[in-house]
Amino acid sequence: MNKVVQKETRAAGTMPRHLLLLSKSQEVTDVSRRLAAYGWHCLTAASGHEAILKLSGQQLGVAVAMLCPRADTLSSDIALIQSHFPHLLWIALTDGKLDKACQWLLSARFIDYHHSPLDWDSVNKALGHADGMAKLLPVKTAGVKITDILGTHPCIIRLKQDIQKLASTDETVLLSGETGTGKGLCAKWLHRMSARADGPFIALNCGALPNGLIQSTLFGHEKGAFTGADRQYQGHIEQAKDGVLFLDEIADLPLELQVNLLHFLDDRQITRIGGKSPLKINCRIIFATHQNLEKAVDDGTFREDLYHRINVLRLHVPSLREYCTEVRLMAEAFLAQLSPPNRSLSFSDSAIATMRHYDWPGNVRELQNRIRRAVIMAETSLITPDDLGLSVAIHAKHRDLVSQRDELDVEAVLKAISDHKHNMSAAARALNISRSTLYRLLKKEPG
Ligand SMILES: Nc1ncnc2c1ncn2[C@@H]1O[C@H](COP(=O)(O)OP(=O)(O)OP(=O)(O)O)[C@@H](O)[C@H]1O
Incomplete structure (x- = not known):
């Protein structure tokens, strides 16, 4: 018996769980078939508008978006769906090649993502987790309840x-x-x-x-x-x-x-x-x-x-960076709203410090989504930077700074070399560095 059929047998007899599958890709049928093997019934939509029509009157907790490098084509669809169904929990399936728009979208709107080649067992596990959590979270409909504008800055x-x-x-x-x-x-x-x-x-x-x-x-x-x-x-x-x-x-x-x-x-x-x-x-x-x-x-x-x-x-309307001293206050308020009643969760000191130093490109929406993610991912009552998906983001930010500094160094070295008519020793002296450092910065062997 092949793997898919085995899973189908395993899923048989259990109630199908529903999810929204948003995709503009041809592979949607394949993904939908894969998920069906785990007992998921996919409502597929190729646009935000179509999704809203299909979701009205339904009580879905999870949505899956298939992101490709031109993820920005889905970003406005996702924004539209979120404005109507703010409590859907989003999981992304990506082909692994994340461009900037895609990375931004992931951090701003999703609680979890999986790269291809996809491990369908872990995709199913994440979906089950999110679906269970969505059922525990308080159900609110768009437009009915307005939250307070938080912040005392x-x-x-x-x-x-x-x-x-x-x-x-x-x-x-x-x-x-x-x-x-x-x-x-x-x-x-x-x-x-x-x-x-x-x-x-x-x-x-x-x-x-x-x-x-x-x-x-x-x-x-x-x-x-x-x-x-x-x-x-x-x-x-x-x-x-x-x-x-x-x-x-x-x-x-x-x-x-x-x-x-x-x-x-x-x-x-x-x-x-x-x-x-x-x-x-x-x-x-x-x-x-x-x-x-x-x-x-x-x-x-x-x-x-x-x-x-x-x-x-x-x-x-100010960006979260403009009042980042209030991140803790906001995070704790969202945690209280988003935690299921039977769970008492709080942030570890390192989670608070990490949130305080993060840039928040997706602003308050990103903060809310990261907390939604943490509520699902946290294995103890103390939320870690990892649960917020922030250890990787912070690491990427530092790597960015290092690569930016490297670029500036190389620029300065090239200018000095040109100013000193390709005399490497003179260029190194002008920069107050050794010749070997100059070659190292250029990633070249000394000539
Ligand atoms: N100061 C705040 N206090 C509490 N919740 C906030 C605050 N600012 C934003 N939010 C929440 O953040 C989420 C995103 O806000 P909203 O959709 O209004 O952003 P937006 O600026 O309109 O985004 P976009 O430009 O992408 O449409 C919403 O759930 C909103 O309630």
Whole structure:
């Protein structure tokens, strides 16, 4: 009996467990078959939008994403799914060649990852662990509960005060800041504290939808407006009537739709695709971006008139590095939220020190995800840097510093050699190093 069939037999008779399998790759069927052999039923999706449709009404705990070197193509899909299902635990399957975008994505969004050649037994074990943990974690639905904005650092106090001021107006607001800093959270607070709190809060990630879908998603369509439009659809602007529309990743909105949005901001009217008469909609818009909009204007990918229209009330959401003295406080608050009730966990001193010195490129979202991971991985009641997946990250950071320093050394040596017309002894003297050190830095044998 081959291995897969044996596993199938072993899994037979147990209830199938469900997971989301997100992949744009042809190999999805093979992976889904492999996982089925362990009793996993995979809901496959090739985009965030498809995943959201398939997940609605389901109580899934785990999602698997197949990452390839161009992982950035999945990053906005994952962001979209997370905004609707924030408590899914994510595990990545990668082909081992991690580029920068992929590494960033892994640290920001995943609790665990497995490289090919895949050891399916350990993939299954990790999935089982995550699924079990997801069942123990408190279930919260997106949009229902807003967490507090944590932090007592002056930059967070200022942020909260500014949100309060902006909540008292009905003006359009632009939130800027790195990914994972809490722009979505601030937008929800702006809504919650404003006169529109009883109205809807509708969020749309402009980068997560294919170009063909975004216009009807925003503006809606009439029945029969295009092939497949078998019923009338009220777009997000209309759904946000009397409430707030949160347009995330605004820099990703295609240029042709930027014009339509500008018109809406001016006259507050929309016409559904295929519609004849314009509709007046009263909603407040909050924009967010992690990109440099000024550069996007210079590059011609963002309209200058729209930029000026939305860049009036701008709020910068600080990166976690700007208040890294509070990492412990935040980590402990997230640990209390994310630990199952029957487990008492705390951080070891080395975990606190490591978190304090880490750069947090994925900001608070990364901190939350690392703690989710640690809750699953910790074998004792004391969380270690390893449980947070940080020993490797810190090591990589140090290796980076070493390689950067090496590059600078080589640059200085090459300049000295050129300044001294290729006289190695003179170049070494000028740098105050020996000839042998000079050759070592150049990784060459003395000539
Ligand atoms: N100061 C904070 N206190 C508590 N939770 C926070 C804080 N900042 C961010 N978070 C949490 O971090 C997670 C990521 O935040 P959010 O999605 O709002 O980030 P974002 O800046 O909108 O990210 P992106 O640019 O990728 O869309 C959310 O779960 C949010 O509740």
